[in-house]
Amino acid sequence: MHFFKKISDLQAYLNYQRSQNLSIGFAPTMGALHQGHMSLIEHTNKHSNISVSSIFINPTQFNDPTDLEKYPRTLEEDINLLYDHQLNTLFTPPVEEIYPAQGIHTPDFNFGRLDQVLEGVFRQDHFKGVAQVVHRLLEIVRPDDLFMGQKDYQQWTIIYHMLQQMESEVRLHMVPTVREADGLAMSSRNRRLTAEWRAKAPYIFRLLSEAQENYTLRPIAEICDQAISTLKEMGFRTEYFNMVDGYNLENVTSPEDHKKVVACVAAWAGEIRLIDNVILKEDHTFSF
Numbered sequence: 560m561h562f563f564k565k566i567s568d569l570q571a572y573l574n575y576q577r578s579q580n581l582s583i584g585f586a587p588t589m590g591a592l593h594q595g596h597m598s599l600i601e602h603t604n605k606h607s608n609i610s611v612s613s614i615f616i617n618p619t620q621f622n623d624p625t626d627l628e629k630y631p632r633t634l635e636e637d638i639n640l641l642y643d644h645q646l647n648t649l650f651t652p653p654v655e656e657i658y659p660a661q662g663i664h665t666p667d668f669n670f671g672r673l674d675q676v677l678e679g680v681f682r683q684d685h686f687k688g689v690a691q692v693v694h695r696l697l698e699i700v701r702p703d704d705l706f707m708g709q710k711d712y713q714q715w716t717i718i719y720h721m722l723q724q725m726e727s728e729v730r731l732h733m734v735p736t737v738r739e740a741d742g743l744a745m746s747s748r749n750r751r752l753t754a755e756w757r758a759k760a761p762y763i764f765r766l767l768s769e770a771q772e773n774y775t776l777r778p779i780a781e782i783c784d785q786a787i788s789t790l791k792e793m794g795f796r797t798e799y800f801n802m803v804d805g806y807n808l809e810n811v812t813s814p815e816d817h818k819k820v821v822a823c824v825a826a827w828a829g830e831i832r833l834i835d836n837v838i839l840k841e842d843h844t845f846s847f
């Protein structure tokens with residue numbers, strides 16, 4: 560595995576690979592890696608000649624300083640996992656490489672309401688930070704293919720629109736969510752759950768699965784309200800449990816009128832904020 564901290568060294572290596580006509584696939588992460596991230600690496604390895612991943616905890620996407628401070632940092636374990644999964648190139652830049660003192664230019668992207676709904680209601684400027692860092696990393700790595708998880712469905716959608724606005728040729732791939740055996744979506748934050756909350760956390764996926772079974776049979780509002788009540792009874796603090804259009808992320812009332820429908824949830828399990836989603840209705844006419 561090739562390991563770089565400096566942009567100039569990474570670029571010298573990747574420029575050489577590009578000159579050999581090798582394709583570059585990129586999977587950015589914030590570390591504290593788990594099998595969900597490894598699935599991204601496996602997809603990247605399979606699809607591209609040179610798989611590149613980054614570990615960078617991006618300060619500009621954290622709206623809560625405590626969340627940033629407590630974000631798990633497990634670099635040594637991460638490196639071992641990536642090595643075991645045959646990653647070709649790891650980039651772990653310090654903050655000054657990504658955000659140099661002289662500043663960086665990020666285009667003024669317009670996401671319409673995409674960054675105002677769901678997460679956008681509860682995490683002010685979060686997606687501005689995400690777009691900023693992904694734009695910066697793309698400028699540095701210049702991949703042919705970019706791999707991101709369905710787990711962060713809204714993030715994926717926003718990056719898709721960012722690439723379109725940039726008229727970028729980078730192909731964006733969606734990697735399905737990897738779950739624990741009990742259904743809990745894998746997340747770096749899961750390791751901060753108490754034993755009590757870890758036991759309750761799979762309920763989130765159970766309710767999403769129930770929504771999948773029922774969304775054509777019962778009124779959407781009723782299913783969502785019931786899910787929120789069940790989570791409340793269990794002690795979760797739910798921020799949203801919505802069924803949305805898979806493209807514009809607006810709430811749906813009649814799923815039959817939409818090509819793609821996704822159920823999305825964010826709920827606090829004690830001190831830990833969990834998000835998850837399930838694609839209820841897939842649009843098989845759309846391909847990347």
Ligand code: AMP
Pocket residue numbers: 587588589590594595596598599706707708709710711734735736737738744745746747
């Ligand atoms: P993060 O390190 O949380 O910023 O995530 C880095 C990438 O891994 C993002 O594209 C996430 O959507 C993706 N990811 C995180 N958790 C999972 C999961 N359980 N399954 C698949 N992809 C995931």
